[in-house]
Amino acid sequence: MLSASSANILQALPRVQQAPLVSVMCWSMITGTAGNAVWAWATSGPPAWDPRPAYLAGIIYLGVAASAVAFMLYYPLIRRIGAARAAYSGVIIPVIAMALSTLFEGYRWTPTAMAGGGLALIGLVLALSARSPAR
Numbered sequence: 234m235l236s237a238s239s240a241n242i243l244q245a246l247p248r249v250q251q252a253p254l255v256s257v258m259c260w261s262m263i264t265g266t267a268g269n270a271v272w273a274w275a276t277s278g279p280p281a282w283d284p285r286p287a288y289l290a291g292i293i294y295l296g297v298a299a300s301a302v303a304f305m306l307y308y309p310l311i312r313r314i315g316a317a318r319a320a321y322s323g324v325i326i327p328v329i330a331m332a333l334s335t336l337f338e339g340y341r342w343t344p345t346a347m348a349g350g351g352l353a354l355i356g357l358v359l360a361l362s363a364r365s366p367a368r
Contacts, residue, residue: 236265241320244311254312258304323356 240261243249251256273280282288311319328350334340342350 241316
C-alpha cells in the first residue's frame, strides 16, 4: 500500500506528468516488482510454482490485465483528477470484487459483508459529494 500510494502521489507531480506514461508505468512496475520479490523471498522463501495451466493463466492475467492494463487506465485518471480523488476508487474496488465473486464463484454475502459494502458506498457518495474547501 505504501508503494502504491507513493506512486499515485508521484503521478501528480508536474515533472512526472511530462514523462511518457508508458515509461513511468514500466519503471514503476519494475521497481515495485523487484521490491516485492526481495521482500517475499526474505520473509517467505523462494517462490512456489504450480505447473497447472490454470495457475499460469492466473499469473498472466494478474500481470497483464490486472496490473499493466489497469495502471494504463488508472495513471491517466490520477493525472486528470489528482491522486486524492482517484484514490476513492480503492473504496469501491473491494465491493465490485465481492459482487464479481458472487456471480462467478458463488460467494455468499454475510451480514457483516453487506454492512461493510453499504458503509463503503455511503462513505464514497459522501466523500465525492462533499464540497471542496475554499483555497
